[in-house]
Amino acid sequence: MDFSQKTQELIERQCRNVERKDFKLDKKKSEELILKTYDLFKLTRPKKIIWCKDIFDKKFVSSARSAWSAGSARSARSARSAGSAWSAGSADLQFTALDYDFNWYVFEFEYCQNPDSDKLPNENDKIYLEYCELLMQAKEVGLGYRVEWEDTLYLIPTPLVEIDEQNRFHSATKPAIRWKGGKEFYYLHGVNFEKKWWTKIVNDKFTPDQVFAIDNLEHRRIAYEYMDKSKMSKLKDFEVLDEATDEQGNKMKIIQFKVKNVDEPLKYLNVVCPTTGRIYFLGTNENKCFNAKYTSFGLDTLNHFNIEK
Numbered sequence: 001m002d003f004s005q006k007t008q009e010l011i012e013r014q015c016r017n018v019e020r021k022d023f024k025l026d027k028k029k030s031e032e033l034i035l036k037t038y039d040l041f042k043l044t045r046p047k048k049i050i051w052c053k054d055i056f057d058k059k060f061v062s063s064a065r066s067a068w069s070a071g072s073a074r075s076a077r078s079a080r081s082a083g084s085a086w087s088a089g090s091a092d093l094q095f096t097a098l099d100y101d102f103n104w105y106v107f108e109f110e111y112c113q114n115p116d117s118d119k120l121p122n123e124n125d126k127i128y129l130e131y132c133e134l135l136m137q138a139k140e141v142g143l144g145y146r147v148e149w150e151d152t153l154y155l156i157p158t159p160l161v162e163i164d165e166q167n168r169f170h171s172a173t174k175p176a177i178r179w180k181g182g183k184e185f186y187y188l189h190g191v192n193f194e195k196k197w198w199t200k201i202v203n204d205k206f207t208p209d210q211v212f213a214i215d216n217l218e219h220r221r222i223a224y225e226y227m228d229k230s231k232m233s234k235l236k237d238f239e240v241l242d243e244a245t246d247e248q249g250n251k252m253k254i255i256q257f258k259v260k261n262v263d264e265p266l267k268y269l270n271v272v273c274p275t276t277g278r279i280y281f282l283g284t285n286e287n288k289c290f291n292a293k294y295t296s297f298g299l300d301t302l303n304h305f306n307i308e309k
Contacts, residue, residue: 007110014102017139018161025142025157025180027051033138034146034155037131046153054182055096055145055156063149064096096145098135098158105132164189172202172226188226191218201226208235209259212266212281221280232257237265244289248274252289255281269293 031049038045052060108128112121144158159179162171168190169176175184186198193201200206201223208231214220232238235257242254250272256265268281269292286292 003110004113006113007106010109011106013136014099014106017099017136017158018163020160022160023142023158027142027155029141030138030143030155033134033141034143034153037134040127040131040134046148046151048152050152050154052154052156054159054179056183057156060145060147060154060156063152063154064147067147067149096147096156098139098143098145102132102136105129105136108132166190188222191222193219193222204228208232208257212257212259212268217280221278224281225279235259241267241287242289246271246274246289246293248272250274252293254284254287254289254292269296271296 035045050059055061108125109132112125112129115121139158142157143155145156147154157179159177159182161169162174162176164170166189169185169187169192170189171186172188176187177183177185184195186193186195188198188201197219204227206223206227208227211220211223211227212235214223232255236259238255238257240253240255244252246252252272253270254267255270256267258265267284267286269284269286269289271280271282271289271293272278273280282292282296284292284296286295
């Protein structure tokens with residue numbers, strides 16, 4: 001899709017907001033900018049402003065819940081923004097984020113740059129772009145979230161976020177999401193961990209026995225990725241039963257070993273996901289890689305299809 005140079009610059013500006021390593025919060029400027037959005041739509045400014053440290057602050061949570069319950073026209077925007085605050089422990093607060101609609105900001109901005117001759121931008125388009133620009137500037141000076149309730153505007157700084165090359169929350173050196181003086185969250189390639197688990201994984205403190213005893217598949221996968229693979233040979237009765245190359249050229253193995261407190265050997269298909277590049281260990285009863293691969297998808301063995309590998 002082709003778009004203008006100005007739109008490209010807007011996208012890069014948005015990316016800088018997400019990828020910045022630090023910022024200095026300017027509360028006064030943030031307040032001025034967000035209050036101008038009220039003026040833009042000829043709304044009465046709230047009488048009071050309260051700053052909260054993060055989206056889990058009790059005052060913020062309480063006001064957002066109240067706004068959602070009220071459902072009045074006056075608090076419609078805040079109510080809608082609060083709607084997701086109670087799912088996943090308030091982790092899904094996209095509606096309260098200043099940049100929630102910034103994808104539409106890009107579309108609208110580009111449309112106004114290159115409009116259809118029979119559908120020219122109108123006054124509403126202009127107002128929407130002014131609104132988004134005010135939110136963008138507020139984001140740039142450190143404001144992240146806002147909710148209004150009972151003539152009070154509750155404001156929260158933006159968190160600092162670390163991402164990997166696939167835009168997943170990720171950092172092996174610090175919290176992937178953190179509010180200064182507030183909550184911190186640890187992620188490795190999009191997978192959330194408690195801090196103590198994250199610390200052990202990134203410092204390779206788990207033994208192979210401990211890694212393969214992890215119940216959560218994604219946690220086990222990430223722990224294995226960070227583990228020194230030479231440790232595998234230390235597993236009791238470690239053995240490679242079969243090796244093969246899949247259709248995409250990725251190596252596959254059937255490995256078998258024993259772990260503490262388990263009488264029977266454990267058998268896994270060690271395989272690479274061709275879509276994501278992630279390395280998985282999938283439990284199997286098969287002794288051949290391709291049979292294990294096909295049965296992992298709920299299909300019969302290759303022998304059923306008269307396919308030889």
